[in-house]
Amino acid sequence: xxxxxxxxxxxxxxxxxxxxxxxxxxxxxxxxxxxxxxxxxxxxxxxxxxxxxxxxxxxxxxxxxxxxxxxxxxxxxxxxxxxxxxxxxxxxxxxxxxxxxxxxxxxxxxxxxxxxxxxxxxxxxxxxxxxxxxxxxxxxxxxxxxxxxxxxxxxxxxxxxxxxxxxxxxxxxxxxxxxxxxxxxxxxxxxxxxxxxxxxxxxxxxxxxxxxxxxxxxxxxxxxxxxxxxxxxxxxxxxxxxxxxxxxxxxxxxxxxxxxxxxxxxxxxxxxxxxxxxxxxx
Numbered sequence: 001x002x003x004x005x006x007x008x009x010x011x012x013x014x015x016x017x018x019x020x021x022x023x024x025x026x027x028x029x030x031x032x033x034x035x036x037x038x039x040x041x042x043x044x045x046x047x048x049x050x051x052x053x054x055x056x057x058x059x060x061x062x063x064x065x066x067x068x069x070x071x072x073x074x075x076x077x078x079x080x081x082x083x084x085x086x087x088x089x090x091x092x093x094x095x096x097x098x099x100x101x102x103x104x105x106x107x108x109x110x111x112x113x114x115x116x117x118x119x120x121x122x123x124x125x126x127x128x129x130x131x132x133x134x135x136x137x138x139x140x141x142x143x144x145x146x147x148x149x150x151x152x153x154x155x156x157x158x159x160x161x162x163x164x165x166x167x168x169x170x171x172x173x174x175x176x177x178x179x180x181x182x183x184x185x186x187x188x189x190x191x192x193x194x195x196x197x198x199x200x201x202x203x204x205x206x207x208x209x210x211x212x213x214x215x216x217x218x219x220x221x222x223x224x225x226x227x228x229x230x231x232x233x234x235x236x237x238x239x240x241x242x243x244x245x246x247x248x249x250x251x252x253x254x255x256x257x258x259x260x261x262x263x264x265x266x267x268x269x270x271x272x273x274x275x276x277x278x279x280x281x282x
Contacts, residue, residue, distance in 0.1 A: 041257045044250040051246035058224065058239025066118060087124035087133045095133055097121025102135060115148050123160030127168035127189035134168045134189045136160040141170050143189050153184060153192060169195060175231045177217065 028034070056065075069077045085097030093106040099120045102113040116135065123136035132144040136157040142149035155173035158181050163169050168189050171181040183198035221227040225238025 037257070040253060044254050044257075048247055048250040051243045051250065054246075055240050055243035058236050058243065085121045085124040085136070087126055089126060089131055089133070090129065091131060095124055097124055097135070116142075122157055123170070125160050125162045125168040125170070125189075127162070127186050128166055130189050134160065134170070134186070136170065136172075139175075141172055141184075143186075152190075155179070156181065169198075176226075178213070 081098040081100055083096055083098055085095075085102075087095040089095065091106075093104055096103050096105060097116075097120075100117070101119060102116040102121050102124075104111040104113065116137070119137050121135060122138055124133040125136075126133050130144060132149075134144065135142040135149055139154065139156060140151040141153035141157060141160065143152045153170065153172045156175055156179055158171040160168070160170045163185070166187070168186045170184050170192075172184060173179060173181045183195040183202075184192045185195040186192045218227075224235050225242075226235045229235055229238060
């Protein structure tokens, strides 16, 4: 736009009028920079959700925070939680474990075991004549005591059941999927010993030659940081630090975009009012 000068106009007024009256072009071309800006802005919120959920997943071994089941979108909420463990005692009572705890059922009466509230039960076994079962959660084997249960064996629990001779048998140990779990056996559910029969049978298997794992399992180690630090505090720190960094990048990116949009809106409003002000001065 050409600038009209007059005897009353100064050079500075001319420059300011020309600068502020430059029209905004809604048909701005889609350059690589503009495409990058809009794609990153649109994906900022999903990436923020990924960052927050990554932190929570990394802290799964630290806390047992829970949310309403109605928050789930991929699965519908059933009338009853699916069973993950089942056992029958000699007195006729039935013990049922699920993802939220342990319950004893006798006739029409039910008794929820408060000690296991919120914990996922993965196995039950009655050793000998014990009226209460040995209980397996994901990372511990709990033995019955006069008051409640006590965690006796620590590590990832792969299997818990009752042998044909009445003894309780469990494979437990380690943290990872390839951890060397130890077969243990108990006659009363209180004292546990290595089960040599299982050890000898396992040792008789052919030695591994060039074993493989699914590529997703290897990628999960890279993603979680366990490849570099192992499972434990290092993995938790990796997920937490990078989740926070990714979250901050998303938040600051959204803030910069919002700030730029406000500035453009302000400039556009100024462009609309300046021609009328210039006409009034003329």
